[in-house]
Amino acid sequence: MIANDRRIRVALLGHGTVGAEVARLLDEQAGELAARVGAPLELAGIAVRRPDKHPDLPRHLVTADAAGLVDSDVDVVVELIGGIEPVRGWLLSALQKGKSVVTANKALLAEHSAELAEAADAAGADLYFEAAVAGAIPLLRPLRESLAGDRITRVMGIVNGTTNYILSAMDATGAGYAETLDEASRLGYAEADPTADVDGYDAASKAAILASLAFHTRVTAADVHREGIAGVSASDIVAAKVLGRTVKLLAICERVTDADGGESVSARVHPVMIPRGHQLAGVNGAFNAVYVEADAAGELMFYGQGAGGAPTASAVLGDLVAVARNRVLGGRGPRESAHAALPIRSMGQTPTRYHISLDVADRAGVLAQVAQVFAVHDVSIAAVRQRDRHSTASLVIVTHSAPDAALRATVDEISRLDVVHEVVSVMRVEGED
């Protein structure tokens, strides 16, 4: 069925941690990969910014001319450089010429996936990006393919290893945020400039990709409400512990149904308190885990290493085998599915639940006064816990679900009450009834 001289020529853009691992596996697993694909994979070239910095690579493969390599006689472009420009132009050009693309570039996909998907569709090429979210965890393929006959209602996960490492460490040691970040940088768990991680940009890109796939709706990073972990204090961690909870930075993508039956998509990244018994609570350190809820399938969870050279390379190679097979056999992978085109819900209108921990005056009538503020904003209280502490008392409130804007307004107003000495901790809660 397959001509014996057929080879699939692969252009590799980037030779960092992941790229080097991909090149190594292409070589080491050559026989295995050829058996899977039905034809040998041939590394046609490796584009790097500074060839002189890679003296160990075969001279005939290395080039600084990524555009030229993409334009040459290759079948598949594997992009592991990252960033938007100039990568966007190279990949568009590849797709327009009918070459398939495998990329781990979450920032690019979260901004420009519509444009890339349209180019791929127009030319009948494949665009695969399993490695862009949750590293080695096979997550996008299940969302795009295994659950293709189901209706996904929610995707919620720990998708950034750096912030999960920091929050796990704060929980374990009781140390504050700044101190723990310093330690994480020293140990190599945080980048020299940790902004993309700690401010939630990385997780927001991933949330956009997940929401797009789960809800067949184009969701970009700009549609994702984003709060990082810089505001998480040691007091928040303590407040969570007291209630048998822990703090995680979650990407949450939900299908929200209005009272009138209309549907919209909420995508957000923010710190959350979850019960210690929750499956996501046990995901520590640099691991990732993603919970998926679907009408027929029910609850699913996917767990594994979210970053690192070898794990990410594993996901890239899985994609590479798929697109190469499609070229050999003449098939095509799943196309962009954006037909639902649901509206994006603003954060203010998204239903959430708050945990609020207050230091209040220790006298009668305080709870009544606080509760009145909730009532005014039409926010229902699920649980209250009060404790005396000399002249002040501690008041912990967990709300029922209400629009986030109403919850924020409630907290604002409560913080201005005379009887409230301090708002010790405010955080959203998930994963409990």
Add this chain to the structure above:
Amino acid sequence: MIANDRRIRVALLGHGTVGAEVARLLDEQAGELAARVGAPLELAGIAVRRPDKHPDLPRHLVTADAAGLVDSDVDVVVELIGGIEPVRGWLLSALQKGKSVVTANKALLAEHSAELAEAADAAGADLYFEAAVAGAIPLLRPLRESLAGDRITRVMGIVNGTTNYILSAMDATGAGYAETLDEASRLGYAEADPTADVDGYDAASKAAILASLAFHTRVTAADVHREGIAGVSASDIVAAKVLGRTVKLLAICERVTDADGGESVSARVHPVMIPRGHQLAGVNGAFNAVYVEADAAGELMFYGQGAGGAPTASAVLGDLVAVARNRVLGGRGPRESAHAALPIRSMGQTPTRYHISLDVADRAGVLAQVAQVFAVHDVSIAAVRQRDRHSTASLVIVTHSAPDAALRATVDEISRLDVVHEVVSVMRVEGED
């Protein structure tokens, strides 16, 4: 690109819990499915044994003639009847005629997947079976596709909900096996004839399928060492608890490397003690979870509902969309990959670790005598715990890894020692260093 009048005609064999759910979703999600596939899916017929028992189904769709339905003008056969014959003949006939097959029939696949895969390959048809293992959990697609560029070393999981329910309940209540099985039957968690579940046949079929995919080697149910849970006693559960462990029935598929570098495959199903902190320990009731270890990807875990009409139907529909898309676009899914053809390792030669709990005479020299038996069989002891109890003492031993046959022989010989009053519990351990 797609002719507008193209339809994919689907034959549904079986209308039980899963079949009815598939039929319902085909109808309810028709528009969605057509968008994913690129052409409408049309239910061409439903084969049931006794059409008169299904008065609610449209008359023009129902037939007792499954062979005739398979032979008629259909593109895809979805088989949800189960059992080997006559289903095997129908599916072979379908594949030979180039029709794609989606099946949840683990028993059939565990015996005859080679024959079915060869027929599919010869005719260029697809054979998909995600629902055959771990119900709704997208597990086979990741193994076959996402990890296609990686080297899997181990697959270990809870793949039978009935036995997991019974073991979870025994752990929670302290009740014995027979009593808990009765209760499970009363609550509908165990079948009237629970043999296939409690004796491990169901899990062994799944282990055969998982091992075949993970190691590119044909593994049948007969190759899988199988022990059920009928021998798990309340004493075993107590012994596990004392050591901070819990008992699970696991399917374990391993790539074993000999001293001389040769590789073989071990596939087995038996009760195991695992630490309570292990991710699989927290999987309770009817849930399934599967751990996968691969060279590049590292550790992965997949969790979700392993059975039930809707969850299983979700997996069937995911497969149906894939094979229907392949027909519309002219591609093909992954073929059987059996090129590694590794030898199967016998259980006796498979390295395992034992937990052994003994009641022994309370006098000096007993441990020395017991330890001597281990030494004779070349089995190394990892940990010993001794406790006095009046005239007898309790001795708990956990071994290092050794060939299972040597471990069994050790236990046999120890049980015959005069100083050993009773072998209270013997069980393999997994998941710890």
